[in-house]
């Protein structure tokens with residue numbers, strides 16, 4: 001079986017009992033970055049053969065993991081943070097395992113976009129998850145398509161582009177409500193709730209650091225000043 005195991009997005013205590021049990025019981029663990037995951041596995045005294053599986057892993061790597069699974073071995077797939085397959089290379093292996101008739105089992109837990117969405121103060125009943133925005137090609141078309149989007153929009157952004165992206169969103173969509181969530185569950189966790197222009201002023205003249213999730217209000221979401229802190 002291939003177990004798709006969610007691991008913490010920062011705070012190492014954010015891991016389920018079932019995830020720990022699974023990681024302790026499988027025959028091998030496929031990890032995006034074996035050194036990074038080593039910190040988590042050492043903390044919980046989990047010693048298992050580690051197979052590296054990342055975005056540059058070729059066909060041969062997938063075949064090797066599939067061969068183990070086809071022998072009847074149990075493998076856990078973990079990523080650097082959160083839920084494997086959500087904007088990380090896990091998808092390719094999960095797809096290959098399904099095609100090979102392997103049973104794929106979810107072991108749910110954290111995901112950065114869900115953590116951000118639930119504390120954003122923006123409507124959560126319907127939302128659109130965009131992963132990482134395209135850098136060049138189709139970026140403008142995507143941003144323009146959000147003009148008519150009524151659902152809350154969630155996406156990942158890097159510290160190098162966060163300010164520019166907020167500025168582009170404001171230029172394209174006007175002053176929508178936003179929650180900019182940085183370093184969730186970590187020491188420097190910050191959740192900025194306000195309008196796009198307030199978020200831009202907040203971020204200006206600072207060097208953005210860490211990992212970001214942006215949660216953007218939909219077209220008709222009325223800005224409610226009482227929600228601001």
Ligand code: SAM
Nearest residue numbers: 009010082083086111112156157183184211212
């Ligand atoms: N699979 C992961 C998940 O379930 O959330 C996402 C992997 S994606 C390659 C990594 C991106 O997630 C980062 O660039 C950042 O935008 C976001 N992210 C991950 N951890 C985060 C955290 N603690 N706080 C804010 N954003 C985070």
